[in-house]
Amino acid sequence: MSNERNTIKEATGSDPAVRASRNGSQPVRCSEHIIEILSDSGEGAQTAGQMFGTVSAKMGNSVWTVEIIPAEIEPPARSAPGASGNRIRIGSFPITNAGDEADLVVGFNEQALMGGMSAGKFKPGCPILLENMWRTHADPGIRKAYADVHDRFVSEGYRVIEVPMEEQCKKIVENAQRGKNMFVVGMLCAIYSRDREIVYAEIKQKFRKKGDKVIQPNIQLFDSGYAWAEENLDLHFDVPLLGLTEPQVVANGNTAVALGVLAAGMDVCAMYPITPATSASHYLSEIFESVGGMVHQAEDEIAACAFALGASYAGKCAVTITSGPGMALKTELMGLSVMAEIPLVLVNVQRGGPSTGLPTKVEQGDLLAAIFGSPGDAPKVVMAPATIEDCFYSMITARKIAETFRTLVIVLTDANLATGQAGFPRPEFTREWLAPPIDQSPIPRGTKPYAWDPQTGMSQRFIPGQPNGMFTLTGLAHTPEGRVAYAAGVNQEGCRSRSMKLAAFQKTLKTPQVHGDPDGGDLLIVGWGSTKGAIEEAVDRCRHDGLKVSSLHIKYLQPMASGIREILEKFNDVMTVEINYSDSLDDELINEDNRRYANLAWLLRARYLVNVDCWSNVHGQPIKPGSIEGMIRNRLAVTKTRG
Amino acid sequence: MSNERNTIKEATGSDPAVRASRNGSQPVRCSEHIIEILSDSGEGAQTAGQMFGTVSAKMGNSVWTVEIIPAEIEPPARSAPGASGNRIRIGSFPITNAGDEADLVVGFNEQALMGGMSAGKFKPGCPILLENMWRTHADPGIRKAYADVHDRFVSEGYRVIEVPMEEQCKKIVENAQRGKNMFVVGMLCAIYSRDREIVYAEIKQKFRKKGDKVIQPNIQLFDSGYAWAEENLDLHFDVPLLGLTEPQVVANGNTAVALGVLAAGMDVCAMYPITPATSASHYLSEIFESVGGMVHQAEDEIAACAFALGASYAGKCAVTITSGPGMALKTELMGLSVMAEIPLVLVNVQRGGPSTGLPTKVEQGDLLAAIFGSPGDAPKVVMAPATIEDCFYSMITARKIAETFRTLVIVLTDANLATGQAGFPRPEFTREWLAPPIDQSPIPRGTKPYAWDPQTGMSQRFIPGQPNGMFTLTGLAHTPEGRVAYAAGVNQEGCRSRSMKLAAFQKTLKTPQVHGDPDGGDLLIVGWGSTKGAIEEAVDRCRHDGLKVSSLHIKYLQPMASGIREILEKFNDVMTVEINYSDSLDDELINEDNRRYANLAWLLRARYLVNVDCWSNVHGQPIKPGSIEGMIRNRLAVTKTRG
């Protein structure tokens, strides 16, 4: 895969945009391209991006789209923080993340580009298609602002192409602002020579409820954008189609979680709104009733968790979806779930922390809190999906684990997965996914509600309605009969049994596969959660240049599968790449005695006594494959010179 | 110290009780003795124990007393779970813990002894002074029960001495049940030849409010008990006096915490009742107003924590006192305290967990939750007093750290410290203990509310009322100006600054002293919190027999002082002894890949990559020095035979 990708790269040689400008309309082949469309919110850049992404996916490119959402609800127009839009990465190899710098930028106004610009999100010299209405705007202030930014882009070497979007759209519709996005889709489809039929179909589908009077103008806008680009632009890129071999489902991580809840046959989702988790519950609210499920919005996260536990105790499968601050509030009840062995699935869509932190941004900072957060010994399962597809299947697995082992399962996703959208093979529905119907059969007399298996700690739970099963569940230390008891030995037996369940579950885990060379090498990058795609892409690039680097991605963080120690020991150097905080040894005050490590690094060090280093940050941004690649090259260069 | 102790032991030879019986009234010297007095609650065994303890302390023995409290509020009379009373350990060397099995037992009824008996709390063959009124009780059931238990004790080799307490007391007072405890004090004072004058003084002091009509009969009861023992008992023990060289304060850990809060010059204690923490607040409620402080009982733990943070933000020193489940509820606000840099001292009197667990019992299970509990990166200071004296001084230190470093300081004590009572040198009050008066001076223009020092991350906090200091505190990511900002870099800088404060504080920590041989040896026992006394006593006993074992006690758990790695590396074998749960490698399913370690062991392994083993349990009991001693001897024997 990576090879194909890179041969193509060589074929295209230097920067596609530049070549394009040279060879006129002769299309430039490249294995991937990243387009960013930016506008004021409400101008429809989001729709444009979505549609272009869908069309590309349907044609057979691999696609990853990310929404760009302003922090404010109605930010001021023409402002940097107000930038709203979409990033679309299309490729001829499986795309697993948002990638590096953008290859092509479309701006509805110049200000919307400032943020991305200063954050270095645009590839040097890349073409920028910029709405030019502002140059002749009534307000001199705006005219000046536009000119200034325009000139700055040019002076910085970008290829700014001014486009009369407003002017062109006005020919078709009254309110050009509402139409520009279709015009932009038209331009892009010309530049990337997309199949117009598919676009027409999409437009019809999108506006089917609104009818022809809306469909027609949109098609016209699209066509005019397409035509305008054909006539006026010498940009033509050919991103070879990977080919769509099987049906796919295109969704973001939160949608995938919601679909997973359905597929798992759950009955109840109890939640309290919190960014970036809420959209999962929004979608669930729409679809859950169709299968007899219900979404309960509680008065707070504590009540949501208590409600879910109550439902689960009564034999219904329950999930509670939240983010960091919400999980913090559930801490006490998480302990009860473990102590009383009430199955529960808790999804934490991680955001920037600590405290309220960065509500809309990504972080992987809740791993240790998930594992160690509850006072006393509360062994639970903690797992982290690495892809959007994983988000879907994890819900099915999590439910099964929770009910089989009568315990709490925490699923850690993050804002990166929640807002990223990509396709994955359409799942084949199987009966096993669903929860078994609630058991109301009589309990054989003499059976205990906590008949802990001496070896595995496992036991069958009693569900209200089951004759002879009457017992009182309690968070106090209790005997196998479920009776409160303070005698020495009782608490030890209970704690041991609950811990043994984790050990028993651990035995069922498969050792994760090394990406790269299982026999070892100079460097092993270990990751978890949403960084998988970026890490493996970076590793591929380095390996292609012969660097002895591999990566390992861990899905089950607590407990961890066997065989990991052996893998770590095969490499000269091991480090984690994570989106959370860790001290840097470059800091004057920091040394081995006080350095605070990234979450996973901490776990690996404690369990395997291997000197695991870490490279992490809390910028609230997904880590670019390019940054990881750079870090790896430096590190290996250094070690080389060292050794 | 340990030597003196053991030479005496040799002098006395075999079991004192037995010898006593041989040489009649010739007193048996022993370096320590443990007395347990057990009755139904309300019969005053507690008072008897307290008084005997105080008298012994005043005479110059080192004393440790522990209350024995039934789990129920009004347990049924003459029942095992109803046992209420006191354990008093007196010695001629500094006593730091509750010790091993009891050397002498006093029972107001036979049932009250059942629990301790089956838990093996009484030394084999030890004398048991047992109220004999039940033998002739009207109720045949009771007569039989008494006879059965009596005979069982005898058959198990205990030296049961039946005492006509009721009969004797009736000669002096109407309601003998209320008087027995003084009679018992009398007996004990005869057995241990205590100074009667001191007892008289105590009695007068205790009942001074009630006046002579109460004082006289109590003195008579005491005298008759004394006389009866002189005439009828051949038990005489001589526990040489250590001698009281300086004034002491006698208190339990919760009282010490409350006194510490006063000494630290705090203003506000916000709490919500929870066992075993509440008694600290009870005492504080009585004494705090005398220095202008106040105790706020909030509607729940969350409100208590928010209230404390509000007071602290407004410039008042605040503490919130709770136990595990309460700390769980404060998790989210703990994150805010760290993020917004609002000084706060949180005391967690640890109890048995997880969940409601064992509310009245001891555990050290909240260490990892305290350090890692909050989602996102929330660096805070976590410290654990090891003695009752420590409980007092820790409050003063904690306040200073919290305010100097603008952060959260968690102080972890436990039920063992909370209920154990002992004397410590009377503190010399100094001005420095108190908080400085609230600063209301104008802020120099241009100063920032988070002017993080680039190296130490420290900054001066603004307090409402300070002119020019106006800013809005927030839990969102913020700039040094205190402004909400999502730009890349901002969150990284904030997280780094808060983490650097911990590093800066870590530089001020002194390396803890090795107890035993600083140059290393076969085994190092590492502990934290209330287990210090027991661990060091066990180590002393083993070292006295030439075993190469030492111990290290860590007070600052987060961050940890430098120099610990070097210490660990000096020993062939390192393990922690903790009162919390850990998997045992003897369990069939457990291996190095899935073993869950005790809290401190986990930390040491991660930080120092040393293969730290652990020995821990969750019986809810303080770990006996004898058990630790046994464990050490086995382990070293095994390693010997191994190596």
Add this chain to the structure above:
Amino acid sequence: MFGLTNECVLSVEEEFHSMEDYQGRPVRWCPGCGDNGILTAVQRLCRDEQLPPEKSVFVSGIGCAARFPHYMNTYGYHGLHGRALPTAEGVKIRRPDLHVFVNMGDGDCCSIGTAHWIHSIRRNMKMVVMLHDNNVYGLTKMQASPTTPTGQKTNTTPFGAPLRALNPLTTTLGVTNASFVAQVVEWMPELLYDIIRQAFHHNGLAFIRILQRCPHFMPNNFTSLLSDPKNVLLLRHKNGMQVSDAMARLYPTHEEHDPSNLHRAREIAEDENRVPVGILYRNSSIPRYEDMHKPHRVPTWEQNKAALESLFDKHGIFPDGGGAQKGNGNGSR
């Protein structure tokens, strides 16, 4: 019922249940504790209504009162302090076949549980909620509770509780959707039973504040009530509490109060001179949260599959370049 028949038919208990059949673990409350009387009344209700023990669930938080479930031989959930109500809601939401009871102390309900108290009243799910109000924190050994009388010395208020006691009746009556609010005292077994019985038959959330003696920590609490019957205000009405003539003679202060009169109910609740005993308010027409979320059907495996496939279609793309519109109705593939 509610499409859950498949679950309900499974329970086929025919034999008659005596009081003893509802007795769980040996009771461990203090002698003379008012909780004992409440337990008896509830066990009597279970017997009289012949509730299948396996279909009855008692949910509580933490406290002396909250030990209640252990003393019942039914299903019980002795959860966390303050969280009984949201737990009970979760139990009930998909199990209309279960009889749900909630037992809370005044700290459990009116302090740490306040938010849940208010919002469960609003959701009005069918359950019997008993507030064991002894005006103190019992289990934790005598701290002030929200309902502790002003001036009462407790361990956290050694100089007397400073605040006026929170009035759970006016508070509950102030909450939207309150549908059954009653007060009774545990030492009038006849009335206690009648109120609990009517609460059980109410089709929504029935909130009963039960004044409960705590001889251990509050020996002098309620003495004015116990010593002087005149301080008790019996609320009588054909739609309200049923009062025997004997009772009526014993407690001379009465009011004929129509439980449908909310405004008067609030006035009565506000009056601090006389302690009302009876049903202050009842409104059977307020909808229940569980009904609003009643599942249209318990889907078969096929229906589940169909639903999921059509969602996959909506988000689906297909090799032939077709998109959702093509996918539509292709749930079968």
Add this chain to the structure above:
Amino acid sequence: MFGLTNECVLSVEEEFHSMEDYQGRPVRWCPGCGDNGILTAVQRLCRDEQLPPEKSVFVSGIGCAARFPHYMNTYGYHGLHGRALPTAEGVKIRRPDLHVFVNMGDGDCCSIGTAHWIHSIRRNMKMVVMLHDNNVYGLTKMQASPTTPTGQKTNTTPFGAPLRALNPLTTTLGVTNASFVAQVVEWMPELLYDIIRQAFHHNGLAFIRILQRCPHFMPNNFTSLLSDPKNVLLLRHKNGMQVSDAMARLYPTHEEHDPSNLHRAREIAEDENRVPVGILYRNSSIPRYEDMHKPHRVPTWEQNKAALESLFDKHGIFPDGGGAQKGNGNGSR
């Protein structure tokens, strides 16, 4: 005052403060958001009362409304969702010299903050509490709040909010020690200002429910009120809200309501046909929690030492074998 003079004298701000002096960060609410009007009214109050900015503290939770403190040039505490009130209590308890304001949304106050809302009403500490009630969760993009009208479609209630909206007025009026309860709408600046002003001068906790427009998510909310003034019920009284004749003409429906009449206040609050605007209830004689805990004195270092020494004496034993009784009064050693 309250022995805190040592702190108060330190503030010596003499210059006159204009509205601008109270403006903080640039406002970031949506155009037309009702929060803007509330901000203006509050800044006007600060100007008219000449509050020293450094002596004023605005406490909030999380939400659109909760951004309020950032837009004031005073001290602010933008804390955690739902926790504004206990935080404000902590700020006030030992700082009577500070003017404390609380700004919360309907989710902040009436959902996750419910327990604190109820209990802070009971503690009645001097502060102005503003409930910005837009009937929705704004910041998190349109979920139902407790006050969302029945049937309203939101992202968590795509088929319409099932429950009847919680009535914050009846709820607050049901709570013991409620001492100032008012309702006003943000689009009547004159009345809004008058209510906030009277709230500021109330010597206890003043609770104001402010109906606030959220054009972004609830464009059609309050339309009946905006379109038809008759649906507004102006509460007038010499001790109540001051209504100009102009206003009175604009809003024809009035009631002469004496704010000391609690029962009538509850009836008015209950009425769902007309939206009351004015002071429903005021009682200035209810004691304040901060006064109950007023420090007798701010102790000197010597007094602190003396207190501590005498406690050490109580727990002390001495070499000469003496005990507490000997120690007494030996605080000096």
